Amino acid sequence: MEDFNDVESDNEFNPAPAEDSGDEKQTQSRARQSSSRARSRDVDVDADDDDGEDDAKVALSPGKVSGAGGDAEGDDDVNGEADDDANGEVEGENGEDDEGEGEDLGAGDDDDEDDEDEDEEEDEADAVGRPRKRQKRGRRNQFLDVEAEVDDEEDEEEEDEDIPDEVHPDDLLDRHAANEHDDRAHRELDRDRELVSQVEVEKLAAAMKEKYGRNRAAQSDAAVIPQRLLLPTVEDPTIWAVHCKPGKEKEVVMSIMKRIMDRGKTREPLQITTCFERGEATGFFYVEARRQADVMEAVDGIQNAWPRKAGGEVGTMLISISEMPDLLKTRKTKILEVGTYVRIRKPQLYHMDLGQVDYVESNGVDITVKVVPRLDYGANEDLNAALDANGKRKRGFAAQNKGPRPPPKLFNSDEAKKRDPRNLNQVRMVDKKHWTYKGKDYINGFLYMDMKVNQVYTDSVEPRLEEVTMFAAGQEDGTENLDLHALSQSLKASTSSSDYLPGDRVEIYQGEQSGLAGRAVKVHGDIVTIKVSSEGPLKGKEVEAPKKGLRKAFNEGDHVKVIGGKYMDEVGMVTRVKDDRITLVTDANTESITVFSKDLREAADSGGTTGTMKWDLYDxxxxxxxxxxxxxxxxxxxxxxxxxxxxxxxxxxxxxxxxxxxxxxxxxxxxxxxxxxxxxxxxxxxxxxxxxxxxxxxxxxxxxxxxxxxxxxxxxxxxxxxxxxxxxKGASAINTGRDLSKMNPAMQINGGAPQPMMPPPRIFGRDKMIGKTVSVRKGVYKGLLGIVKDTTETEARVELHTKNKLITVNRDLLIVKDPATGATLDINGRFGGGRGRGSTPSGGQTRYGGATPGARVPDWGGARTPMGASGSRTPAWGMSGSRTPAAAAGGRTPAPAWGRSGGDGGKTPAWGQGDGSRTVNPYTDGSRTSYGGSGGAANVSVPLFFSAESLYLTTPPRTKAWGSSSRTPFHPSAGVGSRTPAYQPNQSAYNAPTPGAGPYSAPTPGGAPTPAGAHTPGAHGAYSAPTPYDAPTPGYGGAPTPAAGGMGMDQPTPGARYGGAYGTPAAAPTPGAYPETPGGFADDDGPRWE
Amino acid sequence: MSTRSLRACLLCSVVQAESVFKQQGCPNCESILSLQGNIENIRDCTSTVFEGLIALNDPNGSWVAKWQRLDSYSPGMYAMKVVGVLPDEILKTVEEEGITYVPRDGTGGEEVA
Known part of the structure; x- marks a missing residue:
């Protein structure tokens, strides 16, 4: 009883509430208790009052008889008092009086005790968990509290004292002495008994709870269990994810709720336990049930729910137990603070605009947001718009079509006054400019909107500086006041949780481990293992903590480096630490800056780094x-x-x-x-x-x-x-270049307008250069070897051997090399040939012929340019030169050619001369010989010489070939007379053709013949025409030509040349035996040209 | 049930139309919040901002209910997360009742993480 004294205080004297007293068990137990008490009192009375023993007994009996419940005890007391009167009961008169009083008394006492008993029982139940009732009753009985609070025993004493006073002063003494003592003992005994009966009471309480439990608000015992102990087990029902129309999840769940309600009253209630959605338009909702069939039953026929998708695809998926908690995971809504920046979601006009929280209602839902208004002051209002009956919908619709939304600008009352005064009202305020315009509040130019939290975005707000300055500029004194604190509030969320490295000093500031400090030992995902260094039972132990509740710890005096935020890379010394805000003095300029601890790291290096700026001044x-x-x-x-x-x-x-x-x-x-x-x-x-x-x-x-x-x-x-x-400065030179072609006399020679250059001949099919091993002749990559991967008309993509790099090089700059030997190849032969098939050579030649009369030698020797300019055959050349590497090589690889020519060339002339007719030589040797012949133009000849030579002599074997070729003619010249053209000036015309064939082996252009022809310019011109004709010949293939053509005699030469050109040493012997040459030639040629 | 007028009880997260709260009060916490007929209390103790709907059919047999601490409540519609805070007086009452108030704003979920 004493245990409950304080708790039950207000409950005493509570006239037993119906709900409690009506309980059968209770009544029974009470009855039992009281009877037992009555009995014990009997004994006492017997012992104490010897006199009235009998009377007492007599007196007692009716009490016992009538004493259903509490009366018994009352009689007891009465008994005690009645002792004095002796036989009072029987006599009636006095006794009645006394008894009456006594009974009253007894009833009071009795009630008291009875109540206590009841209360005890109730309290038993209450203590187990029925707080609400107590509250309720407390309220009802508030006026009785004072008396109720009095302690039992004292109470009784007092009462005992008081009541007799009223009754009979004489009675008092005796009764007092007798009763007081006895009661104590009795009660003690009673208490013991009650203890025993408590078990029963507890049962009772459980029953009560069972009965009324549902009405409890938040169940305290359930709330105490941490959620991690509630993780699902296999015994729990399973959850199925069911497809539904995205965005209709809520409606589906509501429909199912309705079905649950409807079917709940029928004989077949739905068997699912819950059905829920996550508040996201994922196209899924979830049903928790024991069996999938139950799910289907609940879901079937619900609008927008697709338990079976079209085509038999399953629209229901089982969620594994491990994923179940994730399904119900919710993210805590960020608690908005005043000053935080948010982005507006609604209304549409301000969608994604930056807003600043101005006020947060205590419920955390209603907020006031300050935004920069977007107003046009009625400029775009459609005055003719028909007003709808309810007006709203229509306006909303119209608003959507209202053109572009006005730019954000602070509210301007003047403008509003001017344009739209009807809707403007001023609200008198002492210190603020406060207006209402169209029912909205504008203070200091800002619009203040009352919104709900779900009308704003709080995540990834990322305010831009312009926007922020809009808010900052609103200061009345005009000073820009960037509220960096507010900014940081917004930014805090956007920056991800900081990184911890093993060795970092950290402290836990959240959760039950709060206050622990130590060093990070291990970082795994979001969990940091910390070796605790702070005092306490955990000291020296390793503790795991989530990053969330961690922050880096620093002490004043620490040397730190800023690793994030706008002060990144600043190094300095900590001067003040307040929570996670740390002030440090930078080493660089002893400036005091405050940063979050997460942006800091202990600095190993000293000295401020200036940091590398991405931009430069005047960028x-x-x-x-x-x-x-x-x-x-x-x-x-x-x-x-x-x-x-x-x-x-x-x-x-x-x-x-x-x-x-x-x-x-x-x-x-x-x-x-x-x-x-x-x-x-x-x-x-x-x-x-x-x-x-x-x-x-x-x-x-x-x-x-x-x-x-x-x-x-x-x-x-x-x-x-x-x-x-x-x-x-320097402007004209580059771009106002004069048209050189117009100033070129050589071009003027041809009279009038220079003809447009011949379009470059097209080479069809795969470029022969591709796949060749080449070396670069000039430029950065000079000397490097590579393989041609791709070509255009002017350039080649070369994959370098050395660097594994693709470079683009002008084709002119490439020398074809033998991949095996590294020897320089004359690919030109092929190219030249290819080109020879085209019209260029012929055209070129014709022109050449034309040009020749002029100043042939100089023209010719006048280097390439004029020729190119004149567009004469040289172009054929020049072009091939520019385009065909081989030709180019011819044009420009003097060095190798030279070197060789040094030897061979030296020989050649000798040779030519030695062999008599120099005429032959020119022919055979191409240009070179001709120079030898024309000798006089030594200077001029050099380039030509090069070209000729290079054409001939790109490869060492060629030298031989050359020799052979030179020889070959000899034979024929002597015997077959195929050489004849060379011999005979007349036939120099035919020489021309040869070159025609030549171009295809490039030497032709050597133009060597031409110089030869120089002697017979007239004829030359005439004969040059056929040359083109000749050009095709090679096109046919080498073989036929020699056979058929009268010019066939040339063939050997080219043949030999080919041999040389291809570097076939085999060809070298050929010269030795004339007959072989054609054979070799034919062989060589066939495959080549096909 | 239109979605508009729905409110969620901040204490037990039950979701009902405002009119239902007014007529019948909260099925679970009526004794504490006494919402019935008391618009002001309804405004204070319920919120229009909530996420996730749970149709609760069998509070005792459901793990979801257990996890959401709905297992002692009556069947009905509940929210997964309710945004808002109970007024301080109410909180005090709740605490006096010996009830541990678990906010329904999603913090419960974070404890686990």
């Missing part, structure tokens, strides 16, 4: 797609820029979206139509007449640096039309 940068700006001042975390509109402002480095690389050779037109380019000096044509150096040209905008100025770092911005170029 042209891009702010957004349309805005360019130039950096006029650079700071650590911000820079001052001057944009193309001439606005200067400070932005964070992170807001620079990129650098605009200066376009090389960008040109702009100045006011006079003259061009200017970067680096030019310009003068402003009007205005202040500023001057400066043109730094950047960006579209029509010029960024000009005038070092004499101080504003904006000397930079000024203007449009191209506003300046005049002072000195067009």
């Amino acid at each position: 042209l940068i891009m702010l957004d797609a349309a805005t360019a700006a130039i950096i006029t001042q650079l700071d650590r975390e911000s820079c001052r820029i001057l944009d193309q509109n001439g606005n200067s402002r400070t932005i964070l480095n992170s807001h620079i979206s990129g650098r605009i690389d200066p376009r090389h050779g960008a040109i702009a037109q100045d006011a006079n139509g003259n061009e200017m380019r970067t680096g030019d000096l310009v003068n402003e044509s009007g205005g202040e007449g500023r001057t400066g150096k043109l730094l950047h040209i960006h579209r029509q905008t010029l960024f000009i640096l005038d070092r004499g100025q101080t504003a904006n770092g000397g930079i000024w911005v203007t449009r191209t039309q506003n300046v005049m170029s002072v000195a067009a």
Whole structure:
């Protein structure tokens, strides 16, 4: 009883509530208790009162008889009092009086005790967990509290004292002495008994709980169990995911709820336990049930639920036990704080606009958000719009079509007054400009909207500086006041949890381990293992903690480095630590900065690093797609820029979206139509007449640096039309190049308009260069070996052996090499041939013939250019030269050729001479010989010589071939007379053809014949015509030509040449035996040309 | 049931139309919150911002109910997460009743993580 004294205080004297007293068991137990008590009192009475023993007994009996329940005891007391009266009961008169009182008394006492008993029982139940009732009853009985609070025993004493006072002063003493003592003993005994009966009471309590349990609010015992102990087991029902129409999850769940309700009353209630959705439009909802059939039953026929998808695809999936908790995982809604930046979701007008939380209602749901209004003050309002009966819908609809939304701008009351005064009202406020416009509040230019938290986005707000400054600029005194605290509030969420490295000193600041500090030992995912160093039972032990509740710990004096945020890379010493905000003095400039501890790391290195800036001063940068700006001042975390509109402002480095690389050779037109380019000096044509150096040209905008100025770092911005170029330095030379072709006399020779160059001959099919091993002749890659991977007309992609790199090289710069021996090959033969098939040679030759009359030798020897210019056959040449590597080699590989020619060449002339007719030589040896012949033009000859030679002698074997070829002619010349052309000046015409064939082996162009022909210019011209005719011959294939053609006599020569050209040493012998040559030639040729 | 007027009880997360709260009160916490007929209390103790709907059919046999601590409640519609906080007075009452108040705003889920 004492145990419950304080608890039950208010319950005493509670007239037993119906619910409790009505309980059968209770009544029984009470009855039993009281009877037992009565009995014990009997004994007492017997012992104490010797006199009245009998009477007492007599008196007792009716009590016992009538004493259903509590009366028995009352009688007991009465008994005690009645002792004095002796026989009072029988007599009636006195006794009645006394008894009556006594009974009253007894009833009071009795009630008291009875109540206590009841209370005990109730309290038993209450203590187990029925707090609500107590509360309720407490309320009801509040006026009785005072008395109820009195302690039992004292109470009784008092009562005993009081009541007799009222009754009979005489009675008091005796009764008092007798009773007081006895009662104690009795009660003690009673208590013992009650203890025994408590078990029963507990049962009772359980029953009560069973009966009323559902009405409990949050079950305290359930709430105490941590959720991790509630993880699902195999005994739990399973969860199925069911397809539904995305976005209709809620409706589906509601329909199923309805079905549950409907079927609940029928004989076949739904067997599923729950059905839920996660509040996301994932196209799934979930049903928890024991059997899948139950799921189907619950889900079947529900609109938008697709338990079976079309085509027999299963729309129901079992969720594994391990995934079940994840299904129900919810993320805590960020608690909004005043000052936090958010993005507006609704209304549509402000969608994605930045807002600042101005006020948060205590329920955490209703907030007031401050935004920069987007108002057009009725500019776009359709006055003619028909007003609907309810007005709303229509307006909403109209609003959607209302054109572009106005730009965000602070509320301007003047404008509103001017344009739309009807909707404007001023709210008188002492210190604020407060207006209502169209029912919305505008304070200090900002719009204040009352919203719900779900109307804003709180995640990844990432306020941009422009937006933030809008809010900052709202200060009345005009000072920009960036609320960095608010900014950090918003940014905190966006920055991911920091990284911890083993060795970092950390402390736990959240959760039950809060306060532990130590060093990180291991980091695994989100769990950091910490070796505890702080005092306590855990000291020295390793504890695992989630990153969430961790922060890095630093002490004052620590040398730290900033590893994140805007002060990144700053190094300094910690001077103050407050929670996770740490103030440090930087080493670099002893500036005091405050950063979050997560952005810090203990610094191993000392000394501030300046940090590498991505941008340089005067860099042209891009702010957004349309805005360019130039950096006029650079700071650590911000820079001052001057944009193309001439606005200067400070932005964070992170807001620079990129650098605009200066376009090389960008040109702009100045006011006079003259061009200017970067680096030019310009003068402003009007205005202040500023001057400066043109730094950047960006579209029509010029960024000009005038070092004499101080504003904006000397930079000024203007449009191209506003300046005049002072000195067009280096402008004309490059681009205003005169048309050289017009000034070229050689081109004029041909009279009038220079004919357009022949289109480059097309080579069809696969370029023969592809796959060849080549070496680069010039440039960065000079001397490197590679394989041609791809070609265009002018360039080749070469894969270098050395670097595994593909380079693009002009074809002219390549020498074909033998992959095995490394010897230089004359691929030209093939190319030349290929080209020879084309019309070029013929055309070229014709022209050549034409040109020859002029100044043949000089023209010819006058190097390539004129020839190219004249478009004569040289082009055939030149072109082949430019295009065919072989030819190019011919044209430009003097070195190797030379070297060889040194030997061979030296020989050749000797040879030619030795062999008599020099005429032959020219023919055979191509140009070279001719030079030898024409001798006089030694200087001129050199290039030609090269070309000829190179053509012939690109490869060492060729030298032999050459020799052979040179020899070959001899034979024929002697015997067959195929050489004849060479011999006979007349036939020099035929020589021409030979070259025709030649071009295809390149030597032809050697033009050697031509010089030979030089002697007979006239004839030459005439005969040159056939040459083209000849050109095709090779096209047929080498074999037929020699056979058929009268010119066949040439063939051997080329044959030999081919042999040489291909570097077939086999061919070398050929010369020895003439007959073989053709054979070899034929052999060689066949495959080659096919 | 239109979604608009639905409110979720901040204490037990039951989801009902506002009118139902007014007529019948909260099926689970009526004794504490006494929402019946008391618009003000309804506004204070229920929230229109909630996520995830759970149709509870068998509170005792369901793991979901156990996990969401709904197992002692009556069948009906519940929210997975309710945004908002109970007013302090109510919280005090709840605590006096000896009930551990578990906010329904998703924090419970984080304890596990």
